[in-house]
Amino acid sequence: MHHSHTRSHxxxxxxxxxxxxxxxxxxxxxxxxxxxxxTWLADRGVVAVNMMSSPGAGKTTLxxxxxxxxxxxxxVAVVEGDQExxxxxxxxxxxGCAVVQVNTGAGCHLDAGMMADALTDLAPAPGTxxxxxxxxxxxxxxxxxxGESSKVxxxxxxxxxxxxxxxxxxxxxxxxxVINKTxxxxxxxxxxxxxxxxxxxxxxxxxxxxxxxxxGDGMDAWYDWxxxxxx
Numbered sequence: 001m002h003h004s005h006t007r008s009h010x011x012x013x014x015x016x017x018x019x020x021x022x023x024x025x026x027x028x029x030x031x032x033x034x035x036x037x038x039t040w041l042a043d044r045g046v047v048a049v050n051m052m053s054s055p056g057a058g059k060t061t062l063x064x065x066x067x068x069x070x071x072x073x074x075x076v077a078v079v080e081g082d083q084e085x086x087x088x089x090x091x092x093x094x095x096g097c098a099v100v101q102v103n104t105g106a107g108c109h110l111d112a113g114m115m116a117d118a119l120t121d122l123a124p125a126p127g128t129x130x131x132x133x134x135x136x137x138x139x140x141x142x143x144x145x146x147g148e149s150s151k152v153x154x155x156x157x158x159x160x161x162x163x164x165x166x167x168x169x170x171x172x173x174x175x176x177x178v179i180n181k182t183x184x185x186x187x188x189x190x191x192x193x194x195x196x197x198x199x200x201x202x203x204x205x206x207x208x209x210x211x212x213x214x215x216g217d218g219m220d221a222w223y224d225w226x227x228x229x230x231x
Contacts, residue, residue: 082104
């Protein structure tokens with residue numbers, strides 16, 4: 001499809017107002033569904049963690065290691081969000097975990113309605129940890145509450161130190177940032193301390209952890225953080 005970039009049109013203020021009103025209605029509906037999800041989860045003692053990142057940050061690898069690392073300690077289930085394919089859900093299933101795939105098509109994020117349907121399919125037992133792998137995107141998922149207990153942003157050392165400054169709304173919404181792929185630090189230009197400084201400039205109370213989901217370095221701190229979500 002051809003998209004014209006001509007800017008000769010005259011903006012219509014009324015049309016802009018209609019767009020804003022529609023966006024507010026969409027978000028308000030989502031927030032109501034999210035609160036319903038939050039109550040549903042709390043009533044069952046289920047902790048849901050919404051994991052967000054750019055594509056390629058290593059969320060799926062982190063989930064695979066987490067599933068294996070927590071095996072025998074508590075039940076874990078995964079909601080897998082992608083625009084298309086079952087590839088990541090198949091990886092999660094091979095790791096030994098119950099998983100529901102949600103394909104969003106042209107959508108760039110999961111929403112509370114999708115989460116509700118996924119929870120119905122998963123039917124998590126009391127005390128389950130539900131890990132939500134959101135669609136790879138550092139913009140849209142920040143706007144849509146799923147009813148989760150916590151929001152986690154995963155970034156990798158291959159992405160650039162300035163990610164928190166480029167996507168401040170995502171980092172402002174986060175409860176935790178996981179800096180992944182630390183095994184690659186000798187080979188890339190990434191400053192962990194400066195990245196942490198940038199992240200806290202938009203969210204002063206933010207917690208950050210550095211891990212390598214590939215080697216397992218730093219994963220104990222991640223498991224400790226997960227355990228505290230049940231306190």
